[in-house]
Amino acid sequence: MAKYYPELSPLFHALADPTRRSILTRLAEGPARVTDLSEPTGLRLPTVMRHLSVLEEAGLISTSKDGRVRTCAIVPEALEPVRTWLDEQRAIWEGRLGRLEAFAMKAMKEGTK
Amino acid sequence: MAKYYPELSPLFHALADPTRRSILTRLAEGPARVTDLSEPTGLRLPTVMRHLSVLEEAGLISTSKDGRVRTCAIVPEALEPVRTWLDEQRAIWEGRLGRLEAFAMKAMKEGTK
């Protein structure tokens, strides 16, 4: 029986937006200021702020303010629950597929008799 | 070599809803009718239908109608792009890739919608 991960919804939701994924990819190069993230996307600052807060609430990034500059950085371990869920699903899904394959294999053998 | 994944947004979006994830978990046991999926969730048929169409458009399930019964089944390989993206991100985030490779990865991800 699969476990229930309450934190998966905000994570998947945060990852569902291409702008947010591109922000993550940019941050993978290293920390960046809000303005640095605004320029390549062509989005206004408040819009970027919104995306950043979604990412931060999902635990995917962390931010800190020094003077008037807010610096954003990735939280590498944040993807772990997603990975765990994915591993679990694959195990179940492929297990099911395995059983179907076994059945098909048996049926084929029977048919060749 | 990494691929280009236009389908990531619908996939992540489909997975962001707990009801849809529970439907997937149920379908992992084996194919089911729409009504079978409606009962455990406590949701009405049209609501379940909506979730199913989101899952089907994301490629996570396939459905077929026989008489008046629609049967839904999982598409196990549908999670592959998610897994691949996750593997890539982990590699970058954990700093296993050089700066140049990370840059190339970012360039390829550009335009992902």
Next chain:
DNA sequence: ATAATACTTAGCCATTTGACTAACTAACCC
């Protein structure tokens, strides 16, 4: 002290989401 920079907050707007009910169609069963 003033101006420029870097957010931040508030609020607007169109679209999408996720739920529902009501009414409709298309099998199947007697």
Next chain:
DNA sequence: GGGTTAGTTAGTCAAATGGCTAAGTATTAT
């Protein structure tokens, strides 16, 4: 044929999403 079953379609509704502008605050630069 008439009733039941299984979806399906259409339409409503509140809340959330993703963009914006305009106006605020705090910090740094001249």
